[in-house]
Amino acid sequence: MAQLRVAVVGAGAAGLCAARHILARPAVYAPPVVYELTKNVGGTWCYEERVGRYANGLPIPSSMYKNLRTNLPKEVMMFPDFPFDEPLPSFLPHQEVQRYLERYCQSYRVTPHIRFSTVVEGVIPVTSQAEGSQPKTVWEVTSSDKEGVQKTESFDSVFVCSGHYSDPCLPDIPGIEHFKGTVMHSHSYRSPEPYSGQSVVVLGAGASGLDIAIELAGVSGQVILSHGKPPFTFPLPPGLRQAPPLARVNQDGAFSFQDGSTARAQVLLLCTGYNYTFPYLRGDALGLEVRKELVSPLYRFLLPPAFPSLFIIGICKLILPFPHFHCQVQFALRVLEGSVRLPSRAQMEEEVREQMEAKRRLGVPSKHLLRLQKEQWGYCQELARDGRFAPLPPVSRSLYEEVWRSRNVHPQNYRKANYRLASDNQWELREWHP
Ligand SMILES: Cc1cc2nc3c(=O)[nH]c(=O)nc-3n(C[C@H](O)[C@H](O)[C@H](O)COP(=O)(O)OP(=O)(O)OC[C@H]3O[C@@H](n4cnc5c(N)ncnc54)[C@H](O)[C@@H]3O)c2cc1C
Numbered sequence: 001m002a003q004l005r006v007a008v009v010g011a012g013a014a015g016l017c018a019a020r021h022i023l024a025r026p027a028v029y030a031p032p033v034v035y036e037l038t039k040n041v042g043g044t045w046c047y048e049e050r051v052g053r054y055a056n057g058l059p060i061p062s063s064m065y066k067n068l069r070t071n072l073p074k075e076v077m078m079f080p081d082f083p084f085d086e087p088l089p090s091f092l093p094h095q096e097v098q099r100y101l102e103r104y105c106q107s108y109r110v111t112p113h114i115r116f117s118t119v120v121e122g123v124i125p126v127t128s129q130a131e132g133s134q135p136k137t138v139w140e141v142t143s144s145d146k147e148g149v150q151k152t153e154s155f156d157s158v159f160v161c162s163g164h165y166s167d168p169c170l171p172d173i174p175g176i177e178h179f180k181g182t183v184m185h186s187h188s189y190r191s192p193e194p195y196s197g198q199s200v201v202v203l204g205a206g207a208s209g210l211d212i213a214i215e216l217a218g219v220s221g222q223v224i225l226s227h228g229k230p231p232f233t234f235p236l237p238p239g240l241r242q243a244p245p246l247a248r249v250n251q252d253g254a255f256s257f258q259d260g261s262t263a264r265a266q267v268l269l270l271c272t273g274y275n276y277t278f279p280y281l282r283g284d285a286l287g288l289e290v291r292k293e294l295v296s297p298l299y300r301f302l303l304p305p306a307f308p309s310l311f312i313i314g315i316c317k318l319i320l321p322f323p324h325f326h327c328q329v330q331f332a333l334r335v336l337e338g339s340v341r342l343p344s345r346a347q348m349e350e351e352v353r354e355q356m357e358a359k360r361r362l363g364v365p366s367k368h369l370l371r372l373q374k375e376q377w378g379y380c381q382e383l384a385r386d387g388r389f390a391p392l393p394p395v396s397r398s399l400y401e402e403v404w405r406s407r408n409v410h411p412q413n414y415r416k417a418n419y420r421l422a423s424d425n426q427w428e429l430r431e432w433h434p
Pocket residue numbers: 009010011012013014015035036037038041042043044045061063064065068069070071072077118119120121161162163164165208280313314320321322
């Protein structure tokens with residue numbers, strides 16, 4: 001049988017993982033072509049001081065900020081078959097994750113297969129049927145290199161690994177035109193120093209909002225963290241207070257919150273998350289609805305039932321990203337090889353519809369349908385069972401849950417802990433530096 005040709009869009013953690021597993025099966029797959037729009041591997045983890053666009057007009061994708069440290073310990077954040085360096089602490093500065101991904105890339109000899117500074121502009125399925133045989137889809141991938149030379153190449157499969165933390169989600173705020181200060185999104189936040197002495201409203205208390213508000217409290221005059229979660233009861237640093245979500249900006253430029261209270265500030269920092277966007281895919285041609293907050297239907301959160309040779313790696317939120325990619329990629333390759341047989345298109349669509357309906361009945365809003373959190377463990381286990389590869393060890397879940405607990409007790413201190421994996425089932429707290 002001829003080797004299968006696979007295109008990988010993006011050389012972040014997901015794309016490197018896809019390429020590494022494709023290269024491990026030379027009997028089945030030709031070396032992949034990995035398209036990467038920047039000059040580097042690492043995606044999100046490749047810190048870029050600049051914000052906005054590169055000289056060639058392409059947007060700078062990374063949302064990494066200068067002082068970011070991981071919010072997951074390296075012991076479970078790692079790809080299960082590739083540990084971080086042992087002497088490193090559990091919670092790492094972003095530079096160490098970038099070094100780790102570069103090492104992963106080199107160890108599995110992925111680099112020669114990456115086309116840097118090359119942007120994928122179109123991915124189109126072309127289906128044909130020879131007489132007496134099954135219909136066959138090939139994927140036409142159109143890309144442009146740094147000289148602007150456009151090329152279209154054919155593949156048997158495409159792995160979409162272009163990430164989803166680059167396109168800022170900007171909420172509609174009534175009266176925002178009255179605010180004369182600075183409005184920006186966390187995507188363009190790099191460090192607290194430019195805000196020294198300024199008053200800031202941070203909107204949204206996901207990982208970015210909370211982390212950045214704490215960081216800003218160290219330098220700003222006053223920081224208000226405006227969010228719709230139940231008020232945090234853990235200790236916050238002096239100078240940081242909470243408020244309900246923003247209702248509007250008044251005509252005099254003051255912020256008005258949902259409880260009727262008001263405040264003035266010089267900066268509004270939107271930490272309101274990111275949109276799904278795949279400018280090179282045509283959802284309608286793939287039988288997919290691609291919205292800012294939801295992409296559906298995706299069978300097993302992975303493939304469009306109408307085109308089961310296209311795989312979107314890592315679309316879910318609230319996951320353990322690298323181990324999750326590791327499971328999805330291995331499962332996808334077994335689908336392509338034919339060792340995992342998929343149900344019919346209609347059955348897959350029905351299964352996704354039922355799955356989404358069940359979540360909606362539980363009150364989950366559309367924007368959270370791709371959040372997994374507790375569901376992720378059973379999900380990864382089923383991929384491993386059906387794909388017949390090693391499941392994630394139980395310790396991944398127990399340490400992940402311990403860190404979530406500890407983060408909710410003290411978001412300023414939880415990174416002081418160091419852990420050690422004693423076995424596949426057990427972790428130990430090695431040290432704690434309060
Ligand atoms: C601020 C921040 C902090 C985070 N902290 C953690 C953490 O502590 N621990 C953790 O496990 N996870 C963390 N994450 C999650 C992080 O997104 C994942 O760990 C992981 O890096 C995602 O990898 P990815 O390959 O899916 O996407 P990305 O890292 O975004 O990589 C996508 C790549 O695709 C390229 N690309 C995009 N479009 C195209 C195109 N059209 N053509 C060619 N190339 C293209 C991009 O240039 C990029 O290199 C964090 C995310 C953010 C934003």
